[in-house]
Amino acid sequence: MRWYKLVLLTWIIALPAIVKAGGGPINNEEVIREGVIALNKMIHQNEYNNRHHQSWKNNYVLMLDGNGKFIEQRDVVGNTALLLSDDDVKSINDALVKVNDKKTFGVYEIVYNNWYIDLSERIPENATIKYITDYQKWSKDNIRNTIVSEMKSINAEIFEKSELNGYEKKVGIVCGRVVVLLNGMKQHASVVFDAHGDESWTNGELRDLNAKIDPYLPKLSDVKNFLIEYPNALKVAFNTKGSKLDLPVMPYEYKPAKGSFFDAAWERIGELGTAGGTGGENKDPIAESGSVVYDYAHVLTADEIRNLISGLVEISNRQGGFSARVFISSYKTSNEDITKIREIVNNPGPMDVILWFHVDLDKTTHSALYLGKSVPQAREVSVFIRMAAEFIESLGLAASNFTLTGLFDGLSAFINKAQVPERFYNPESVDKDGNPDYNPILYQIFLKSGQLQSDRFGLMADMFPQEHMQAGGFAMSQIEFAFYCGAYNGLVEMVASMPKLAGWLIKIILNEDNAREELWEGMKAFANKCNLGKTDYMLGAISPAYPMMKIGECITPIIVDKVKEAYTGKNPCVYAATTGKVVFNIVMLIIPLTRAGDIAKIADVLSYIDPIALLLRGMGLGARLVFIGGKALYSWGKFYLQLMIQDGKIILQVLDDALRTIGRDQMPMLELAMAGTPIRVRVPPGTDLSGEWRAIRYMQDANGQNIISREGERLVEMSRGTDRESILGITDDAGKADGVADDVKPGEGVADDAATPATGDDFATVNGRVKKPGDRTDLYGSFNKADNSNIPKRYLADESRFNKLAEDPAQGGKITPKTRQEAMAGLEAEMQGVIKGEIKRGPADIEFFDGNGTPWDVKGPRSKGGRMNADMDQDQAFESIRAELQDKHDIMNPITNQLNKRHVILDCSYMHAADHAELWRRLKAGLSQSEIDRIVEVNVKF
Amino acid sequence: MNSVTKEELYTRIQNYHLYVLGEREEDDDLNELIADEIEIADIRLEEIYAAGSLFSNCKISAVDFYGAHFHKTTFRNCVVVDSVFRKADLGSTRFENCRFDNCDLSRSEFMNARIERCTFENCDFSGIIFTGNNITDSTFKSINVRDGVLKRNEELRVEWQTYES
Known part of the structure; x- marks a missing residue:
């Protein structure tokens, strides 16, 4: 039996010989034998299922649980989490059930959790692969070559010796993790992957397909999604290969739902000329395209093309300037036209987001995505479209927003750094003319990409009283999604122009890096913080209706109370979005007090936020946090201080009760001294200037650095005589006129x-x-x-x-x-x-x-x-x-x-x-x- | 400083060249060495460390010293042609009776150096920081000084012929 290697991917390196933690080298034969037995057992069970019409029960993913001697499925050393959870395995298997739905193409995947290798010498942190492979300080063998050959032989032998039946084309995959240990402790880990085709594959055939699909695959480090996407992409590429047309690899594939727009439109393929848009011998798709919609399948009417163009152009204008371009071809399209399309899609403009649909005779629709070089988050956009492919089949083209135009609208919002408009999270949203404008695209993607979190944590239930949630009959998932959108909007509002944040909503929508659970765990962690021992910090005066609360009490009630305030009788989605905004504001302001490292990942922003949030630190007596108009402000006499960060710099503003900015010249000034050095300080209008005022200290952030605004102003805590109550002042003239010789920015000294x-x-x-x-x-x-x-x-x-x-x-x-x-x-x-x-x-x-x-x-x-x-x-x-x-x-x-x-x-x-x-x-x-x-x-x- | 033989120096230079090409890593620094009557030609020695060294009676031709470190190094009776010193550290160097022809010293840090009886001709000083130098009996001919900072130098019998492009 001939076997051809399909692909081998490794990251990092490892494995001179397979070694169990703390044990001696083992024989690969045992690993292979174990794999063969397990795979045969699974295949036989599948055959039984098929015979009894229960193929939906089939399994195509095998987790080698190990026998405690060779391959360890369970976490053993170094606190290494499982490579795949049970849910992950189920998701992978569900995807493989679809791939293996016909007898033409079958894929099995064997996944092991950990192989271990013990080292006797530490690998330097900055070691390169070359360094490790060349110097071989800990191994007589070339480690890299060894692991490659180990993977190949193990995979080949397992699949050769297994009784694989039933599919014309078979592919076997082995994937797992190598954990490198030093003195029994984890040094680093890597993931290895190998796939083989059976004898039906010709030499080089699989390698060529792999090269074509490789750009569309998730990173191997994203093991779950890689194992889902790889077989599907391979199958799609294989199917497309047979086309007489010179088509590129089109990684997304679906069949339009009965009654959907595309289902009806594809019916027109056989009626060349009747559609009217680009039909007829004299109609040139390029000339009719408006550089936006190229209908080489001649299925759209003139009105449909016009509407589609105007819709896409309008979205482009209002959503970040991304340019949607749509190409449609069919099995009847000439190779000459296919070549024209390829030429355009392969040379996208910088902001182009190009979707190409190609329709087979049986209406199977293949699609591909091409992005201009200035389109951000390219990998995430690909994931978005891959997820969207399944419901593109239901898209309409008429009044509903569940259309191709809506898809582009959602995609633009997805990658834009601006706030998420209400039409994406409120099903009852209306435009300025009162017309419904809800766009469910982002929500649909959100639903597909992972489990909800809100039902797992009590905080959500605390925040959203049952009667509010039930109003309108919205699903909890819809409310949770609205909450995220609101949180993101609050974040964007507080810290605009922060490139790091651009991906946060994307992570939430796609649930990348388990972002949702991370957010909720983080929020739960500090919401449950009680008895912080910081009883002098007050988070009071949230509103006159609520008395001052010591932060020494749990934070949850504060959040809950604020959320209740946000409820205005609107539908729960709007309520949730407002809540998200409020909560995120509170979260961000409280984090530094609690030093809740749990939330650090979401708040990569912390280094930016800290100066704002840490205003609370040590100034509990002087400033009170208030929320007005959804903004987090500090009360300052009859006025408010607002601090925002833009481009990494603090902007300090003083607002009146109508939230209008007031100038420094309207604020009284006091001549004071700080550590013997004279300073001038602005105080709130109306402050009683009599008595002996003294400056106590400059306000500092979490890192002990003075808070200095973009204009060089500092915040000063000051009080009068023996008053216990202090107030905040703002240094005048950027602190430069005060003659402070060492007036430098934090860090300089x-x-x-x-x-x-x-x-x-x-x-x-x-x-x-x-x-x-x-x-x-x-x-x-x-x-x-x-x-x-x-x-x-x-x-x-x-x-x-x-x-x-x-x-x-x-x-x-x-x-x-x-x-x-x-x-x-x-x-x-x-x-x-x-x-x-x-x-x-x-x-x-x-x-x-x-x-x-x-x-x-x-x-x-x-x-x-x-x-x-x-x-x-x-x-x-x-x-x-x-x-x-x-x-x-x-x-x-x-x-x-x-x-x-x-x-x-x-x-x-x-x-x-x-x-x-x-x-x-x-x-x-x-x-x-x-x-x-x-x-x-x-x-x-x- | 240690004197090195021609062979030893060549071995180090060759090693460094291989390192530049990503092929190997050896002891290849030229810090604090004395090299006498040695010719170096047609080789890439980008960012090489040659601080505190002495090159005397050397001929250097078509050598790429991009970003190299010559801090406190002395060049004595050397001829340097067609070579690149862009972004090199030439701080506190000493040049005695040297000739630089057709060399690129753009964006180098050429500060606090002592230059005696030297000629620089057809050299690129664009973006150079050429300050605090003590220069005597030297000629700078056909020097591109675009965007260069040439200030606060002490000069005695020095001729300048510069242009900007």
Whole structure:
């Protein structure tokens, strides 16, 4: 029997020999024997099911539970979670039942949880594959080759020896995880995957198909979805292969539901010319397309094409500028026209979102997605369309929003960074003319992508009284979805322009990385926080109707009370969305008090939010949190303080009771002293200025850093005489007129203040300054000369972009370790929101332009250590920055076409604290404040 | 500093070149070495470490020293042609009786150096930070200084012929 290798994918490496944790090497024969027995048993059971018309009971996924000797299904070492949960296995099997629905194509999958390998020597954290494979310090064998051959032989032998019957084409898959141990503790883990076809596959046939479908597959690290999508994509590619037309791989496949628009439209394929739109010999689909809808199947009427075009264009205009383009072809379309379509779809415009539908004789519809290079979240968009494929079959084209236009509308909202409009979460939503405009697309995707969380946690039930939830008869899932949309909207409102947040809603909708459970667990964790021991913190005055509450009490009642306030008798979806917004506001404001690390992932935003949220810290006596118009504000006399973060900087506003911004000149000023230094402080209008006021302290964030607004204002806690009640003041004139010599941003003097412990991400950038320098002199210049293999993965999510950023245009695009360091610094600054994304490679004179077109140069001085056994040249480090900011020519901003001053990203990754402090001492002495303001610091994360 | 033989230096340079090409990693630094009467030609030595070293009576031709580290290195009686020093660290270096022809020093940090009896001709100083240098009896001819910072240098009998492009 001939077997042809189909594909082998590995990430990371491992496995010189299969070893049980703490045990000796074992014989692969045992693993194979176990697999063969288990697979045969499963196949026989399936055959029995088929004979008794119970094929719906069939299983095609085999989890090797292990016998405690060879392959361990259960978690044994290193707290490694199971590779697949029971629910995951069920989902995979459900997908395989569909793939294996005919006798033509059969796929079996064997999944094991962990193989173990014990190491005797630690693998360096920055070890590359090459390093590991070449140096083989812990193995006589070439580890990588060994694991490849092990996987191949095990898979081949299991499937060769199994009694596979019944399918014309058979594919066997083995997938599992290798856990590498060091002294019994987990060092790292990797996933391996191997697939084989039976003798019916010709040499190279499967390899070619695999190459075609590979771009459409999820990452192998997403094991569940990979095992779902791979067999389906393979089958679709195999089926399409037989077409006489020169079609590309079209990974999505469905049959229109009876009575759906597409079902009716496809009926017209045989009636060329009758549709009227592009039918008839003289109708050219390109000419009629409006560059939007290309009907090469001649199934749409002129009105339908016109309506579709206008609908798609309108959405494009109001939803982020993405351009939908739709191509329709059929089995009757000529190869010449197919070629025309391919030419267009393969060269999309930057903002193009192209869907191509191709219809078979039996109405089976294949579709493919093509995205322009400026369309964000490409992988998630592909997942979205894959999920949407199943209900595209039901789409209409008429008054309902469940249409192709609605699909694009939903997709645009999905990838847009703006708030989610009500029409996506409220089934009773109406447009400005009072017409229903509900669009269920996002909700449908949400439903498909994972289980609900709201029924698992009591908090939801606390927040939504039963009578409110039951009003209108909406499903709980609908209410939960509305809640998420509201939470996201609250987040967007509070922290606009934050690139990191763009993917949060997407994660919730697709339930990626288990985002929903994570959110709820996080909320539950701090909602249940009681007796925090912070009884001096008050979260009162949420409304006059509720008395002050000590945060020492559970937070749940606060949330519940606020949510109840939000109920206005509207339908539960609107109520839930409002709740989401309110809750998220509260969550974000309370997190730092509770230090609820549980929620850290959702709140990657924490580093941005902290300055706002931590206003509460230590100022419980002075400011009260209020919610007005859905905004979280701090009461300030008869006025309100509002803090927002934009582009990584705090914006401090004072609002009146009509939420109008009031100017600083309307606020009385007091001359005070802080630690002996005179300062001027603005206080709320109407404050009684008599008596002896004193400044107590500058307000600080969670990390002990002073809170400083974009304009350089600080918040000061102050009180009068022996008053126990303090109030907040705002320093006047950015604190610069007060003659404070050391008026620097947080971080600049960090080495001078070693007693202040950094918390959280100790190396993060706050207000443009790192909390402390990276001190990784060992890594300076250590990055590979030839490739990116030891660049941290966080910078290689889009490796082609990384390479573009690392290229030196003056040297023909040369990439070196130094330019890689620069690219990492630029990307880190972008990721932390320190500079506006997306950064782009600049001309020969500078490194980058940010999203505003501002020019940035990277300076990365290094301290003594690593390959350099000399002290840091402080004169040179300072002069390099000074010359950049003071002497070099301004650069033309490519967006505004105006000259802009140069800015500097100071990469502190390779500096000791003492060198960092000394450099800042020189910078402060030698640069003006406006020049210092053009410096931002960052540490690369290794 | 340690003196190295021509063979030893070549071995290190070859090793470094292979490292640049991603093929191997060896002890290839040139820090604190003394190299005398050695010719180096047609090789990529990007970002090589050659700090605190002495190159005397050397001929360097068509060598790519992109981003290289020459901090506190001395070049004495050297001829350097067609070579790249873009983004190189030339801080606190010393050049005595050297000639640089057709070299790219763009965006290099050429600070606090001592330059005596040297000639730089047809060289690219664009974007260079050339400050705090002490220069005597030297000629800079046909030098592109576009966007360069050439300030606060102490000069004695120095001729400049520059242009911007």
